[in-house]
Amino acid sequence: MYARFAGPVYAAAHSVLRDHDLATEAVQETFVRAWRAAAKYDPRRGLAPWLYVMARRVAIDIYRSRRHLVDGPPAENAIVTLPPELDTIWEAYQVRAAVDRLPVEERTVVRLCHFEQLSHVEIAARLDIPIGIVKSRSHRAHRRLAAWLRPLCDVDEATSERSLAYRGSDDAGARHDDF
């Protein structure tokens, strides 16, 4: 479970906390809480959404505790401030899970393309492989991602609406079949 979900949990936490060390702390806390709550896990609801809800709660708890340390305790009637870009947490979780499903050679090309922003020519030089191979790996990888992430990419509006509804929910009952 850790090998499969540590990446998506990290992505969800990092999208809230924007910090590697805090996101790493959130990963550990999420899996410890998952162990504590294992008896309550309902396998019919799916492991990915269950862990996602837990990861989001942990990340927001850490975010709030850090805010509390920096800003002091909130006033009694203060409106609870949510972390920035809360809506992106679910997307980050799903995108990371999809990227982790790619074969390693395709994942490497996608990372160099998007994270290091290299061109196909530069990727070919970095990996010391023909550019034709870079192009075919990149083509295959991005079509896989488009298919796996179809609900996020708004290709099917009904599915997308379900995704949006789930994204704002604290109930892990809405199972996603993608993962």
Added chain:
Amino acid sequence: MTSDDRVGDYLEHGPAASGEAEVPDGAVHVRQILGSAAVWGGPPPDGLDGVLGRIRSERSAAYPAAEGPAAVPVARVRDTPSGVAISLDVSGLPPAAPSTYYEGWVGEVARRPSRLSC
């Protein structure tokens, strides 16, 4: 060209690939996420050790030696061509008493689990 092809082209090449065609906002957002540190970073390789350390420590507190074992099992599950392989490493478990043995059970909560003797 299917929708997946069109979105795949956009994810791969960005706005230059879409031309005049409208690209769903979701695809634009996914492409932004693909460039973020959240997708490419991760916990350190020994991250699982930290999780197991905390679990062992909580188990030890919950089950002092005088009351019972503080065993921690780690199950690793992987797909193989002939089915699912499960390996189980257990620490903190004393040897079984004479004429007794440990059993493992695997299965879904809603169904009758299968017994694995070991």
